[in-house]
Amino acid sequence: MGEEGKEYEKIKDVDCNKCQKKCTGKDWCVAYECGENNCELWRCKPEWMEVSHGYDCAWKNGPGSYCSSDDWKDKNYEVKKDHLCRTDDYPQERGFGTEGIDYQPFDALNSKACEDACSARDWCVATESRKGYGHCELWKYKPEKFEFKPGYDCKWKNYQTGTDKLCAIARRKGYQKARKVYYLHYKDYCNRIFEFDAQVKILLTNTYADNKCARKGVKEFDLWASKICLTPVECNEYGDLAADLVINEFCKFQSTARRSNTIKEQCREEAKFKCQGTLYEALENLLGNGHQCPVINDNPLMFYDYAPKLRENCITAVKSLTSA
Secondary structure, eight states: OOOBTTTEEEEESOOHHHHHHHHHTOTTOOEEEEETTEEEEESSBOSOOOOOTTOEEEEOSSOOOBTTSSTGGGGSEEEEEEEEEEOTTTTSGGGGOOBTTTEEEOOOSSHHHHHHHHHTOTTOOEEEEETTSSOEEEESSOOSEEEEEEEEEEEEESSOOOSOHHHHHHHHHHHHHHHHHHHHHTTTOGGGHHHHHHHHHHIIIIITTTOHHHHHHHHHHHHHHHHHHOOHHHHHHHHHHHHHHHHHHHTTOOOSOOOOOOBOGGGHHHHHHHHHHSHHHHHHHHHHTTOOOGGGTTOGGGHHHHHHHHHHHHHHHHHHHBOO
């Protein structure tokens, strides 16, 4: 019967005429099966056919291996033996490729498992693998440059295009631009991650305003930087700040110590829960510092009469601090 992703590729909502044209337009397609708006493009000639009303099976005249033979399997990939996959920027540093932009790492036992993983994914176009070992990178487009390294192979499919290469290049360009800004000015200063966020907004709204793919690359690096800098401790600090804001407003206390930085989106949920859990402590600190809270006549035990509403106010306070 064959297996999708190996012997054939399945296309939905395509009639027999379009199915035939798709097979004709692909060198690797030697046969097709169609019916009920489904289409299968086969890489090998099937030896057996099963009668089914409304379905057709057809194959091209000329050369083509039968599915029972292993000959066709080796023709699905071209290979650059003893070479690593590299981007157009090689031999510069960014020519090594960027995880999430140019490729995705995959936990494969060997090079065959790596190739099988790529074959099962439409977006995967090429692989970098080590012969007999577990190294595996699934590339989103066909690499144009290579680096010699014995024991490693760079392979690419010869039957489908996968992710659009121009978009992948633009996405990498946006990622590298954001990365350059970060490492020039903010690498060792996580407390300035919000200033970096301002630079990210400039890239998104000005530099790459008309380039969706480049903007995606910028956002992917921004998310990476946020994970590095925005630890639970950092997010909790913003929860404490939000709790102070809620209590100060509740007690009609005008504070001049409000922190000017805004919370990154990744901190919002954690800061909200931290705020809700420290409201009473914030109230005690306010009263302990000699300030008044007329609403409760300076009696902290009356806090619980207002607690539900104050906890709701935490949500508003955190939102007011969250960067867009």
